[in-house]
Amino acid sequence: MPVHRLAVRNFLGGSSLTSADLAMTLLVREDDNKPRPMPTLTVREVGGAVKALESLGVKSVKIFAGSRVRDARASQSASPTNLMARAIEAAKRAAPGVLVMTETCVCSHNDTGECWLADKHGRMDREETIEALGVQAVMQAKAGADIVGPAAMIPGSVRRVRHELDATGHRSVGIMPHLIFESSLYEGYRATMGATPRSGTRAFQISPGHPEQAVHVAQQMVDEGADMILTEPALHTVDTLVQLKDKVPVPLVPFSVSGEYLRLTDRRDDGERDMTGLIEAYTVLKRAGATRVITYGALEIARQLKGS
Numbered sequence: 001m002p003v004h005r006l007a008v009r010n011f012l013g014g015s016s017l018t019s020a021d022l023a024m025t026l027l028v029r030e031d032d033n034k035p036r037p038m039p040t041l042t043v044r045e046v047g048g049a050v051k052a053l054e055s056l057g058v059k060s061v062k063i064f065a066g067s068r069v070r071d072a073r074a075s076q077s078a079s080p081t082n083l084m085a086r087a088i089e090a091a092k093r094a095a096p097g098v099l100v101m102t103e104t105c106v107c108s109h110n111d112t113g114e115c116w117l118a119d120k121h122g123r124m125d126r127e128e129t130i131e132a133l134g135v136q137a138v139m140q141a142k143a144g145a146d147i148v149g150p151a152a153m154i155p156g157s158v159r160r161v162r163h164e165l166d167a168t169g170h171r172s173v174g175i176m177p178h179l180i181f182e183s184s185l186y187e188g189y190r191a192t193m194g195a196t197p198r199s200g201t202r203a204f205q206i207s208p209g210h211p212e213q214a215v216h217v218a219q220q221m222v223d224e225g226a227d228m229i230l231t232e233p234a235l236h237t238v239d240t241l242v243q244l245k246d247k248v249p250v251p252l253v254p255f256s257v258s259g260e261y262l263r264l265t266d267r268r269d270d271g272e273r274d275m276t277g278l279i280e281a282y283t284v285l286k287r288a289g290a291t292r293v294i295t296y297g298a299l300e301i302a303r304q305l306k307g308s
Helices: 005-013 043-057 083-094 126-143 155-166 184-193 209-225 238-245 258-264 276-288 298-308
Strands: 022-028 060-065 099-102 178-180 229-232 254-257 293-294
Touching: 022 043, 022 083, 022 184, 022 258, 022 298, 043 083, 060 083, 083 126, 126 155, 155 209, 178 209, 184 258, 209 229, 209 238, 229 238, 238 254, 238 276, 254 276, 258 276, 276 293, 276 298, 293 298
Parallel strands: 022 060, 022 293, 060 099, 178 229, 229 254, 254 293
Antiparallel strands: none
16 A cells, blocks of 8 residues: 555545544632643633633533532532633633533532432441432533533433433433542542542542443443433443444444543643644544543643644
């Protein structure tokens, strides 16, 4: 087969990455100056960030926000004035056409960092946790979220969220549950958001050695009402992505997590990060069946694509 010059390769085209393929991860914090491993924004900065993304062709964001005051019942997780609600409202006010996704979980709101609420014996109270997730999802929808994201992987949680959204008039709000493999690549996020579980583990995350379990869980999520499925860490789930493409009838959206962003980008002399490695990786994800890719690098990648 002949080796074609660059102009010929460009003419023949192929599956290339665009800014519209990306969704930007926004970690929102209260107004403080604590050092954190990952970039964060205050609510005041959200609007400008979303406008900048929109101007570069990035059409969606995924918001993570916790509570400054935390307790055993994650009581602030569904407050209509909490940090998540204010961040959603700020994003929609600044750029109504940008799609807003959320994380729907209690890990950044309770005092243990767990994705579940405990009963009086310290064990998981599954029903109370599922109820809390449903109420939280409704709050996020009222604030303007287009897609909510149950992240605890608790069986029954997607069904409850769908029921609560429908019962409160939010039938058009999508549900994208997280399908998560155990990994050390979440540590940057956990440290930044104060979401490290006291137990040291997440109860329902999938062992990397059992991808067949991921397929089973994804099918259960769809049966419960998932409109799409987020897979993470993105590059650890490429094989699962390929399998799911033929087994579930919903879009698949890999989430490139904090460790991937930190380890696959190099600092240039000007202090900015070189996104080349991530661009290559996300092109592979798109080829494997990803509908979109959620990433901390969306803004930087969009700038690099625009300049290329």
